[in-house]
Amino acid sequence: MLTIYGSDLSGPAIKARLTASFLGLDYTWRHLNLREREQKSEWFLKINPVGKVPAMDDDGFYLFESNAICKYLCDKHGSSLYPKDTKARALVDQWIDYATLHIGANFIPVVFNRLFAPLRGLPVNDKAITDGLEFLKQYFPVIENQLARHEYIVADEISLADIVLMALLEPAEMARIDLSAYPKLTAWRAGLKKRSFYTSCYKEYGEMLKASLKAGAQAPATH
């Protein structure tokens, strides 16, 4: 039995969930109450000693770090999302790292300071917002260029790099990060959000966020 421990509001957790859904896996989505610090409880620290979501329990095999979980699930189920061929896989890894380490590293501080810090009553770091947006102006055009060349980030086939980046970008609208300067990226996101692997998880991130917060979920303490 596969269980993914997550939070409805957590981008990394959403990434693992979307991957499992894309693979058509039968799994349990276990929402942890971050406000109640369930992620720091003794039972959960045995699964993820870092005390963060997502984490996975696959018949007693525990894993944390969203990218590791996604790759493991793809490998285990032989999915073409994460190809076996050395060069094809290296390209997918390259774009996963780019999405995580360049886009994510700048996008997440903007989301945190514009969306989650105010929700949690924490001080807002305006410089992190300005710096993050400035770096994103360098990094988004590279993705736009990839999407001008083929349907998905790596090639004409969808890969794990697409799921990693789409999950990361979910809070863009809620954090007022304007992506309209990137029409290929905008169309790529819209196309992915129509697919059943996405719609079977939730309809729309913003609506889900509002509903979760109303129900008492806590805004993530970021990465």
Ligand SMILES: N[C@@H](CCC(=O)N[C@@H](CS)C(=O)NCC(=O)O)C(=O)O
């Ligand atoms: N690099 C990790 C990031 C995990 C992470 O930062 N999770 C946040 C939610 S977005 C969390 O669990 N925060 C709660 C805490 O730190 O106590 C991954 O990709 O899985």
